[in-house]
Amino acid sequence: MHRSHRAAGALVGSAVGDALGAPFEFGPPGRFSARFPTPARGAHTEMCGGGALDREPGEFTDDTQMALLVATSLVERGGLDEADLFARFLRWADADPPDIGSQTRAVLRSGLPWDTAAAEHFRRTGRAAGNGSLMRTTPAAVRFAREGREVTTDAARRISALTHGDPAAGEGCAVLHELVRVALDGGDPLAAVPSALEAVAGEHRERYAAVLAPDWAPEPGTPDGAVWPTLGKAVWALRHGTSFAEVLRLVIDLGGDTDTVAAVAGGLAGAVYGMGGIPMRWASVVHGRVPGHGERVWRLADLQQLAAALDGGAQQSYDPGVIPRIGPQEVLPGIWAGNLDGARYSEQDFAVISLCRLGEPFSHALHRMAYIADSDHNADLDVMLADVLDDMAALRAEGHRLLVHCHGGASRTGLVLRAWLVREEGMSPQAATAYVAERWPHLGLWNDSFTAALSRLATRSRSSG
Ligand SMILES: [Mg+2]
Structure with a gap:
């Protein structure tokens, strides 16, 4: 499979997971399969919208909004510019997005500069290992994959640290970056789990090793706002699903923080199965705005173009020109x-x-x-x-x-x-x-x-x- 299919699959897959999981957020286990016991391929699909925030079918949430801020900053700045990225986060948070993680909000509303805000929050609260930095990191994983394990895991930690002062969150992002890197290269990310764990800082390794072990299984209904179970669930679903659609079904059926867990699982599964593995009924409708960053509605074609730019390809716009009509x-x-x-x-x-x-x-x-x-x-x-x-x-x-x-x-x-x-x-x-x-x-x-x-x-x- 061509690498570009995997890069697009990662970015689109993450947004698809976010939008697909959002209506089931904080619901009980099994609700997705109860509502959709078989694939819903007619006019009304599993992209059903609704939920607590009454979203449109296919509309993504804060996970993808923040991921798009990461992606556009990396592309427009030609690499990681932490001050620029933090400024984009601030503008977004100031625009009152419909949802924003509590920890991310606390840091972005603290008024402190980019290089101290998250650390200060962590020092004060001692609680900063939420999954809010993991959920948005897929674009960075695509961007730095070609530069090797050192560079991509380092970027993961630095981007995480902008809002999550607890290094444990950064270690989870580093693991995800490494697994995505392997998948984009055509390797098996599950086989790469042991080597990814070697890259984890010693004091955090054991907790990640536990949730990434082949025999680990999430207990449906347990809280998963923390980074470890979120990554664990995503990898567990990848291990037990045999297609992109099945991975997402498994992970959303766990209930709980379904948009975030599915965003992480969708990014990983998209890198494995590629763009062609994502059901077209899901990819076709994924969309959303990024509050504080204009009225632009991001859609499938925009995500694919962004993925190409992150992967190092040319970010060409596509103009088919005027052609004589044939049909219908x-x-x-x-x-x-x-x-x-x-x-x-x-x-x-x-x-x-x-x-x-x-x-x-x-x-x-x-x-x-x-x-x-x-x-x-x-x-x-x-x-x-x-x-x-x-x-x-x-x-x-x-x-x-x-x-x-x-x-x-x-x-x-x-x-x-x-x-x-x-x-x-x-x-x-x-x-x-x-x-x-x-x-x-x-x-x-x-x-x-x-x-x-x-x-x-x-x-x-x-x-x-
Ligand atoms: Mg969300």
């Missing part, structure tokens, strides 16, 4: 096809499935985005394709008109239309291709990796009856 045209019963602008200017009641980058977001209420590249670099093509087809089936079952599109409406759109016929109608790839070609003259067949994916899908569909 009904190609299969209830399923329409188009190109980018054909879809952008289509009727608002379409449930739109986008398979390419968009530039400006669409205004359709029901809009899912799967970023399938028209190349052979899709590490998770089978997983992404199944995710798209499952959502399409659920939306069709609810009676929605579907509009599938990509930039040109040719290759990716053609893949999904043909895959639908293979899976839902039991057609052979050849028959499906002929069927679509007859009804959609824009079909493009140049991508051999798509052809291979279709035949794998046909094999699986046949063997599952």
Whole structure:
């Protein structure tokens, strides 16, 4: 898998976890699975909003707000500038964000400068090992990963210390940075736990070793505002889940501080499973503002762009330009096809499935985005394709008109239309291709990796009856 998929997966995964867990914050164990016993792929998904602060579906909370402050400071300052980052935190706290951790609030409202505020708070209270610095550190873990273990764990401690004077909090951030670093390199973060523990300062090592041990299991319903159980739960969920979605389900079902624990688990799982492993119904709706920092609404595309900048890539904006509209045209019963602008200017009641980058977001209420590249670099093509087809089936079952599109409406759109016929109608790839070609003259067949994916899908569909 390309590193950029993992970097985007980490950043988007953390925001997705935050938004997904938020409505269940401080609830009892098992509430998520009780409400969603099976994947909710129709118009109403597990991104249900609500909760104590009555959030919109997909809206992230203070965890991601602060993470975005970390991310933008690192990108705009070209590295770690603690005074700048602290100033951004202050502006945010002064704007009265709907939620803010008690310890973070106490430090940011103390009026003390960046290099003494947190230490002074810790000296006075002796209590400063909350999970409020761990929840926001994924962007920094992406930013410093390429510079190696020393540098990334050092940055973790310094950023944590801006609000959390207890070094124990910084050690937890250091462990997370190291696990994310290993995952971005394509390694197994679970196998790296022992070596990550070696980097933990001696007096804190034992407590982290306990919650990161393979046989440790969280007790549902126990308080988890502290840094140790938060990290422990995230790693436990990664150990016991076999997909991004399952990791998040496990961790949110623990109840308690669900947005924060899921933000940490989501960052880690996103680095492991990559962008393509995050269900599109979740990634497509994640959004939010950062109080004190303008009216900008951050969305999926912004997070992906930020991840590329943190990972060292170019932070290019995407302007698809003006292209002649193609479609929408009904190609299969209830399923329409188009190109980018054909879809952008289509009727608002379409449930739109986008398979390419968009530039400006669409205004359709029901809009899912799967970023399938028209190349052979899709590490998770089978997983992404199944995710798209499952959502399409659920939306069709609810009676929605579907509009599938990509930039040109040719290759990716053609893949999904043909895959639908293979899976839902039991057609052979050849028959499906002929069927679509007859009804959609824009079909493009140049991508051999798509052809291979279709035949794998046909094999699986046949063997599952
Ligand atoms: Mg929160």
